[in-house]
């Protein structure tokens with residue numbers, strides 16, 4: 102049969118494999134479609150900008166990490182194929198792409214390292230990854246042990262995906278001098294300006310090894326052949342040594358290795374981006390081989406250890422302790438030390454990540470406060486993002502005007518001053534203007550941007566990014582922000598010692614909330630441009646929002662009686678086994694006077710998930726009104742486990758708190774609880790603070806360390822070790838004994854441990870009712 106038959110009426114191809122990319126196309130005035138002989142289709146329609154309706158399985162986000170991203174066969178990965186040359190069987194580690202069920206499997210997160218171990222076909226395999234502290238490269242180690250008493254002949258093929266680098270220019274080849282696969286590309290662009298801007302980009306991806314391979318391949322599709330990634334043709338035939346010429350690159354090496362009885366063999370790899378070959382050579386010299394791997398593990402460990410934080414606890418809940426004593430502080434440190442690897446963090450994120458650093462490295466928190474103030478606008482407002490370097494551009498979200506950014510300055514300031522007592526910071530100057538004056542300018546701006554009722558304008562969003570249509574016409578107000586401003590004002594009164602006009606304004610705002618947005622059992626979320634209150638009882642969707650309740654507890658807007666009603670309503674309407682939802686019931690259709698949050702899937706992200714950041718505000722506020730029982734219950738629910746069913750439902754590895762767990766618990770129990778898998782979240786600073794200052798009640802004051810815990814009643818005993826201003830306090834909490842506080846055996850009057858003359862180690866006993 103002829104491969105191709107062409108007539109004026111048709112063109113026919115008779116093989117789907119001989120020319121796998123052979124394609125045809127169709128179009129009309131609204132769309133175009135491009136199809137390959139194997140059935141892949143790329144189609145676009147105009148509306149009037151080009152749009153897709155049949156998509157790649159993922160959207161690749163670069164400005165922020167996307168929640169619940171899907172994985173697919175060619176998803177980027179680092180795999181090793183192992184083929185027994187005698188039995189002709191193969192598998193891959195860790196699991197993809199072959200997916201053969203192993204005899205035993207482990208995946209381990211260490212503070213500084215990831216490690217997989219797999220037992221399969223009488224082999225023990227360990228696959229480990231560590232990152233140097235200050236270089237963008239991956240260091241991998243592969244260890245293979247023969248479990249049998251006989252010799253084995255193996256083919257070992259590490260496969261590092263490179264993927265589609267650029268539509269302008271991409272390719273890859275093996276560089277024998279460097280013993281490396283080097284893939285090269287030109288970052289695609291169309292504006293002349295970008296040509297000059299892109300000059301410094303690391304457009305190469307390399308993989309090098311400390312052992313010489315027997316063969317290599319750089320063309321992904323040729324490597325796979327007809328077997329696909331799960332059974333690549335070249336695994337059987339041997340790698341062909343191809344060069345990728347505007348073909349999707351992959352970095353694949355082949356080692357044909359005999360393993361003696363019980364023998365172990367080890368390989369080290371370095372994988373990452375590079376500017377040119379010279380840089381590959383440098384990175385190789387610095388990071389390749391067993392010594393470098395061990396050294397980097399040590400350095401990386403030392404780096405993470407710097408983020409240990411100020412608290413270690415021992416409670417009846419050992420799972421809780423394990424998470425809080427290591428992983429929470431680690432996640433706090435990650436945020437504060439990296440600013441989530443953005444160049445223009447949203448201002449509120451920047452300030453809240455600094456809030457976490459108060460308890461990890463207070464000096465950084467101070468620097469962040471001052472740096473943020475250096476970006477303050479002349480009218481006292483704060484910009485939507487903090488540009489971390491001169492040429493930084495505002496990303497998409499930072500082009501949307503939000504009105505809450507100033508508030509976070511005061512929240513950070515309070516935690517920083519309580520922890521350090523560094524009141525001198527208020528007298529510091531930032532670009533010729535005193536900190537005190539700048540903070541007051543921020544407050545004045547907040548006071549200016551209120552309506553006649555003293556409710557705060559929301560513009561196109563507050564803490565809640567996608568609440569963008571409540572006030573875009575210039576009238577709508579945010580109930581939450583009104584409370585947050587009242588809270589900021591009260592914080593400033595306490596910290597600055599200046600009472601007026603701030604205290605009176607705070608009171609007036611709290612009163613305005615009670616007049617206009619108290620809805621019987623809870624506070625409403627806001628009032629739209631068209632003067633419609635929302636987040637209230639008569640709303641069929643989005644009738645109860647968590648944030649106003651949390652901040653009403655903090656700002657003093659809620660009386661004790663109101664607080665009781667609110668907490669009860671939240672329990673009845675928003676609590677789930679996975680935590681407390683941030684609003685309910687979720688929206689199922691667009692509300693044009695609320696905004697794009699109502700377009701998100703019900704129970705997802707801001708549309709009524711267990712949005713942990715909002716849950717953390719609530720938890721913190723509960724600790725401030727001494728509702729420790731509920732605070733602990735909800736904090737505990739943020740942590741996946743310890744029951745297997747809970748792990749499976751959430752899908753969350755308990756080494757970080759994700760930004761949300763799916764909500765809409767009543768309508769969709771099948772998906773409720775599912776983790777977003779996003780480790781970027783303002784949650785952790787607040788949880789850490791709630792744990793230290795709230796539950797364990799170990800909060801700094803001008804005089805010293807105040808001890809006012811609110812631990813759950815069922816804990817008869819608990820311990821905490823608290824680092825504070827150079828001293829170490831070992832605190833034991835006991836329930837049922839004599840109430841009161843002792844320091845090194847001596848009773849303390851009141852609840853503050855005054856600062857010692859010399860920092861030291863102290864024993865503290867706390868008797869609880």
Ligand code: CEZ
Pocket residue numbers: 165166447449450498564565566567706707760779781
């Ligand atoms: O981003 C977070 C923001 O980083 O959402 C929070 C907000 O307070 C944080 O500053 C609540 O809105 O724009 C969107 O729709 C996204 O959902 C973002 O709001 C969200 C992403 O999860 C990024 O992590």
